C-alpha cells in the first residue's frame with residue numbers, strides 16, 4: 001500500500017532535523033515540493049538542501065506542487081480557508097494517484113512541526129477517509145518555530161506552573177489583551193502587538209529564527225515596538241518575504 005510520511009523539518013535550518021526525520025527522508029521514493037511563488041523560493045531551496053544533505057540514495061524523485069492561490073478577503077476568512085483546503089485536497093489526491101506507485105512512499109516536508117498551524121494532516125486524513133486512493137500515513141514531529149524562538153531568546157516557554165496560549169495575529173488583534181498567560185503569536189502580517197491594551201507587557205520577537213538572516217528583539221513592548229516595526233519592514237523589503245513570531249507576557253521572572 002502507498003505510504004505517506006508527513007515529516008517535520010524544523011523552522012528554517014537543516015540542522016533542526018531529528019534522527020527520526022532523517023530516517024523517514026531515507027524511506028521515501030518521492031517528495032512533494034511546494035511551489036508558493038517567487039518570494040518563497042528560499043523555503044523551497046531549504047527543502048531541496050535537506051534532501052540533498054540527508055538522503056543517501058540519490059534515486060528519489062521530486063514532484064513540484066503549485067500551491068493554489070488563496071483569497072485574502074478578511075470578511076470570509078473561514079470560508080476562504082475551507083475553499084483553499086478543498087482545492088489542495090483535490091490536487092493532492094490526483095498527485096498521489098498519478099505520481100506515487102501503489103507500493104511507494106511519498107514524503108511531505110512540513111515546515112516546523114506538522115501539528116502546528118499546518119493543515120497537511122487535516123487534508124491527508126480527508127483524502128484517506130474518502131478512500132479513492134488507498135494509503136496509510138505517519139507523522140514525524142519537528143521542532144516548531146515557537147520552540148526555536150524560545151530557545152534563541154534563552155527563555156522557558158511557560159512560567160513556573162503557568163500556561164501558554166498559541167494564537168494568531170488576527171486573534172490577538174480581536175482580543176487586545178493577553179491576561180496572565182504567556183501568549184505565543186504566529187501568522188501575524190499586521191504586527192498585531194500594536195493593538196493590545198496591556199501597558200507593561202514584555203515581547204520576545206524573532207524573524208527567520210534559526211536561519212542565517214535571523215533577527216531577535218526583546219524588551220518592554222512599549223520600548224521596542226518601534227524597533228521591531230522598523231527592522232521587520234526593512235528585512236521584508238530586502239528579502240521579499242517575512243516569517244516572524246513572538247511571545248508576549250506580563251513582566252516578572254521568566
Ligand SMILES: C[S@@+](CC[C@H](N)C(=O)[O-])C[C@H]1O[C@@H](n2cnc3c(N)ncnc32)[C@H](O)[C@@H]1O
Nearest residue numbers: 011012112113144145186187208209243244245
Ligand atoms: C503556516 S505557519 C507554520 C508553523 C510551523 N508548522 C511551525 O511548527 O512553526 C507559519 C508561521 O510560523 C511562524 N514561523 C515559521 N518559521 C519561522 C521562523 N523561522 N521564524 C519565525 N517564525 C516562523 C511564523 O509565525 C509564520 O507565519
